[in-house]
Amino acid sequence: MIELEIGQEVEMEFGGKAKVLSVIGSGGQGIVYLVRFNGQKWALKWYDINKMAKPAAFRKNLQNNINDGPPSNKFLWPKYLTKEAEDGTFGYIMELKPDGFDSFVDILNTYKLEIDPLTGRAVKRPVKFNTLGAMVTCVINIVNAFRQLHRAGKSYQDLNDGGFFINVNTGAVLVCDCDNIAPDGSNFGIGGKPGYMAPEIVRGIAQPNVQTDKYSLAVVLFKLLFRGDPMEGEKVVRDVCLTESSELKHYGQNAVFVYDPNDDSNRPVRGIHDNIIKFWRIYPDYIKDAFIRSFTTGITDPSKRIIENEWQKLFIRLRSEIIQCGCGRTNFSSMFIHQNEKTFKCPKCGMEFVTIGFSNRDYRTPLYLGCKFYSCEIIPESDDFSAVAGELVENKLKPGVLGIKNCSDRQWKAKMPDGVFYDIAPGKGFPVWQGLEIDFGEVKAQI
């Protein structure tokens, strides 16, 4: 029973029946259906077990994952198994993708196709991040999800652009297709998607594991930020036709990063890889260096690949370096003029931005109306990158006076122009001035 019929009922393992309502999509391992079960709508993934190497082991692993539960709420995790049909086929149900989420594929395409119900014609609807903050938040969320997964001792195995739903307004992320997730070291037959697979898998000398996940994660992040393939440059395009052997060469045996500083044989080609050329000029060095490391030494030595925690720190820094200028220009501080050690200047309107130095970082953070900092940035033991701890606001009673509001639940101390440190309770604030010093507890900050 490879395909299910609309209206067909599938028995669930612990009783009840799921009724097939429609087809949602199909993938390499099976078909996903919309079903009704227990009065609620769910997604049912139904496997084509002919395409599976070890269906029994696969099912057992799925069962284990269901029992373990998701590592966090960022995963659309398998919920219940179906009974096995007579021929051994089976599936599982999971929650549906909530409204407001687009697939990563649509973001990479910059549009999605919607079928006009009347004419049946496909219409393109643009899909892009609403704000730079949402985009970087999305990157942090992706990295964090895989950090949680790997901490649980599991690997995703099949990390690729089909594995995420993203809210382009908030940067919220849902990891889907969680059915190949397995304890690190085991594999139930999935190899991965070309272009995302680590070179050692392409070459046939390794199976998916946590280290190969790290490579795939770097590809996902690169695609999201640079909008191109990190290994497809001049060297690859010269082959014209990507045959099996050129694939093996360019993604396995002789993979060369398009911006490998020591090998310029595979640079991006204008007219084909314009996105990468553009974004390589925009991102700051510490981001580019992390990708260079991932795709040069990280190709041959899996232990040199960037770990999730390191990515998370880099992208939290990147988020803190977004500047929203009053003139409407929003960009990373790397694209503002570094006027002097403590000031950035907008190249478009000339507006200047002071920076603040935190005792736990060796770089300074620009301040602008609306900028925020988060718990993890001021509390050393905090991993919370989404709780706003402080925000730069305008005093409601004194228009034009800018200050920092304590949005956290801890008491701070701030130095006022009279040279005295005052207590700043949660919900209160203090003006930003030349000699400002803040004491968050363990972390201090100074203009």
Added chain:
Amino acid sequence: MSNEHVTEPEVNETQNVSPLDDFDTAETVSTAPVSDDSILDFDDDPLSATSVSKKSLVIFFLIDTSGSMKGKKMGELNTVMEELIPEIRRVGEADTEVKVAVLTFSTEVRWMYSTPIPIEDFEWARLRASGVTSMGAAFKELNHRMSRNSFLNSPSLSFAPVIFLMTDGYPSDDYKEGLRELQTNSWYKFGLKAALGIGQEANDNILAEFTGSKDTVVHAYSGGQLAQMIKIIAVTSSQIGSKSMTLSDDTNHELGEEDVFAAKQKLLGQQIQELVSTQTDGDDVPFDTGW
């Protein structure tokens, strides 16, 4: 500012390394660098991007429109092809731009459109049947168009094309000569080839000569089968064609070129055979009876 970090890609315009095999590629990497050295003189909006560069896949349908296809066969074929287009739309995802080209052959050889059409914009123009079966001429025409200077002119990377032949009869011209010409074409060599014989008259041996193996040849004897087989072959081959190589499960040694050579064509053969064996639709009246 970050002026000093700007890395200009070095695209060598004149040098032409001999490409893999003999895809006719004299002007492969010839995109002229645009001069935009001023840091503020380019679109630096970090949110504005174009779609990721896609690999191009052309699906060629070679369809016999000779007189013997008239009636139910052609009606069925037209209907299936119309229904098929939305199904193929999904296979490209973010990596592949799928295009379709349809070559019909009867007394004359004719393209449905003068150039391959992106699947999103493709509309099936209903075909009519009459005349004889000039299959050899169709092979020659295909050979002529499967070239960088003609239908396969995407500036970016391409996947090897999918070539799907459908016929219900014996060629009325010298198909062998046409096939010999076609077999010299690199796109054909690396392409994914499949064929469907319709009714009793179609000769599976000729079709296997075209595809290179029996695994990728199937036969339909009834209208229901015709619809199923066209869908199976078209969807499977475009899925495999647009995805590039997938790892086999039991590799314990480092893969070499010989391991991956024609891996997709083999995979296509396997999958077609698996799918065909699960679909038997015996209740339909065969094409060739009841006339």
